[in-house]
Amino acid sequence: MSIVTNELSFYYGKKAAVYDLNLTINKGFNVLLGPNGAGKSTLFSMLTGLYQPSSGNIKIDGYDFRDNRAEIMKSMGVVFQQSTVDLDLSVKQNLVYYAALQGISSSEALTNIGDILSQLKLTQRLNDKVRSLNGGHRRRVEIARALIHKPKVLLLDEATVGLDIDSRKMITEYVKTLSQQLGICVLWATHLIDEISADDQLIILNEGKVKVQGISRELCETHNVADIYQLYRMLTANTEIT
Template sequence: MSIEIKNLSFAYKNKQALDNVNLSLATGFNVLLGPNGAGKSTLFALLTGLYQTKQSTININGFDLFLDKAKIMSQMGVVFQQSTLDLDLSVKQNLLYFASLHGISPKKALLNIETILSQLSLTERLNDPVRTLNGGHRRRVEIARALIHQPKVLLLDEASVGLDMDSRLLIISYVRNLCQQLNICVLWATHLMDEVEPDDQLIVLHQGKVQAQALCNDLCEQYASNDVYQLYFTLTKNTEAV
């Protein structure tokens, strides 16, 4: 398994954000589906070591997050929900800075950057300040940044939220292709049900608890649902989240 989580709980003062989460994710495209406030971003913060908690086990690619954080970080790419790009710097400067934080030489980093940016149709924006890019382009730069060090695990927290349909389709299809080509583990967190495909491994997170985890098709069959929308409402019993 690429990601193994056991007995993970987390609370913010009086609010329980995650309640005894147990997950096993293999390589492939995994969708973490849940409404706003379900605990998706908290789960990401814990998986990336930004938050820590006792009495739980997080294993990524065979390494324990608390004991081998450095090894895990060198194999993990992350796109956070909130933009983390430096607006004052250019696309190239942002990407080179990130590469340097992973100990990659500028020469090698530039080769990777050129390849990834051409795949994301961003080559011509290489020297532009990030401040001048639109939301879709900024997201693409963040995805490019998450891939520079050729990670084996890729975490994307609501990476398509706030983008127009074309940008959303481009980003999600790019990540799906990448997942197949490189055989990596992708965890795609979203609250948009149209981003889930029947063959995806689906995890439904609601009020800090994992409601279900299996292939989307299998879950639909198990819960006698016609599609992911119906499945989602069956699992969460929350019609407000449409």
């Protein structure tokens, strides 16, 4: 399972948000790091088919996105930066609705994610309205929802933004474990350096281009810097830092 982009570009008017992006992302936990405006969300929107690339193509598990949208969407789970859970519905109703959109019955859906709900401590909250949940729990619901159809690729766009330290830690660790247990390809976009560990696959994106890609520790060694923060500073000089 892999995500491959080939000379992928996207323009807002005349401004390039993503430019000639050549990227290969394999299974495991992959971090996409970049400052605000680096092109992370635009890349996500193209990977999920919400934006049409201006040029280039995307292949997921060998399927070209333009010709195999349905196949690709079946194998993809997404957690967007902006919360997309329906506040007026319960946790269960949100999950069942998403499962229905994937063409899955409610019973099958709940069976699929029984363990995940339990690991995310959501089993007792299935009948609660999402409006009554805190930010951390809402994010957990979105993660559970993204896994309901057993995807092979999981995309998370700044999934921990706005959460407290404990919730961030819990969610980051859970997704890392999940990528190992299920053997899926996870692309985790963030601008928070403390979410990256030395063994993670790291891609640094800036001004719509890939600056580096590789294992964090090795990248630091190659660039002769002490840590990811310094690497990031070096590669995104003159750009806002979060």
